[in-house]
Amino acid sequence: MLSRCLPHQRGFNLIELMVSLAVGLMVMGGALSVVISIIATNTATLKITRLNDELRDVMMMITRDLRRAGYWGRALNQVGSNNPASNPFALITLSADGSCVLFSYDSNNDGELNPLPNKLPNERYGYRLDTSDNAIEVRQAGAGCTDSGWQNLTDEKSINITAFNIQPQLVNTGQVTVRQYQITLTGQLNSDPTVQRTVQSTVKVRNNQIN
Template sequence: MLNRALYRQRQRGLSLVELMVGITIGLFIVAGALTLFASSLLENRRLIAQTRLEQDMRSIADLMTRDIRRAGYWGNSIQGTLAIGATATTASNPYVGVSATPSSTSGVLKYNFSRDLVENNILDTNEQFGYQLLTTGTKAGVMQMLTAQNVWSDLNDANFTVITSFSVTDSSPPALSLGYRCPVMCAAGTPNCPQMFIRRYDIVLTGRSTLDASVVRTLRTSVRVRNDQTTGSC
């Protein structure tokens, strides 16, 4: 009888208290695992948003930098610096103009360069370029590039990346007098005395990811126009 009672005591299983304690511990483990999984998903989402934002902004900045450097290119630029003959005069560069609208949030930059296979010395409609940021309407937050007269192309998809600020600052140094190069030297400031303008523009882009509003990046770049602007003549 004693052995039978001992056998039954060993086979009675878990008590209700032991079962509840085990379930509670299991729930804590599951909750911890779910929390870790959710945190990993959130971090992965933030990393994807950050990578997409940085890639979009870098692509825009690289495109702007390479293209703006071409501002003022003219196939017959020698005509603007050299006049052969007693009555000859130098020609004006039709592509020289660069228009920068300074703004801390929505600047505009426009410029021109020649695309002629045979230079025609005329500013054509397909030789006008620029950048602007839309701040209102259905395309608010979209950066656009001017690819021809009144033809703007989107550079980013606002469903993923919103450009919140586009700042343009003209950081060009003072004009450099070239009067000392003339056969008869002219002093700086003398009417029509030749000058050279070195043009540089500081650009700041700020963007935000639509996938994660906490992901915000700012990118700064400085662009030096390769074709210096000259005015006046000897």
């Protein structure tokens, strides 16, 4: 009876096993680093997007309102008049540092600027930076730039508004003043102050001021 020679079988020795484990750990470590990097990038992107959205929403509200400033429901009635009445909604007031703006427009189209303090609708609008809360505030009941009684528009627990500035870019043609304003708004996340963004917008008021 012939005997068959079985092939010699051998496994990993200790050194080979340790080398294999080390290579495997390196691969896993590299993959883990990539995953962590992706998560960190996504988190940072979400933070930036959140802040951008908040700032742009505030900017949109301010520009939308300011663009309407000076609208007067009786303006057409004054065309051709020998003694035209002055527009009670014409005035736009800026604070010296540009961090507060006050204006009005005829929201109910009745031609009258509603008297203070509690006549509705409130046709006196405005926005300002409150440096104590680091928030943008919206005007209430016709308050002045330095008065109390304004209401927070932004949530200081979520974002800090670090800068708010409105600069006039007026063109006076003699009889008419074309009013345009550049608005700059800067904010940062309360949870991560390193995430900071600035948005800008230029607003042309639709209703020119008659000099």
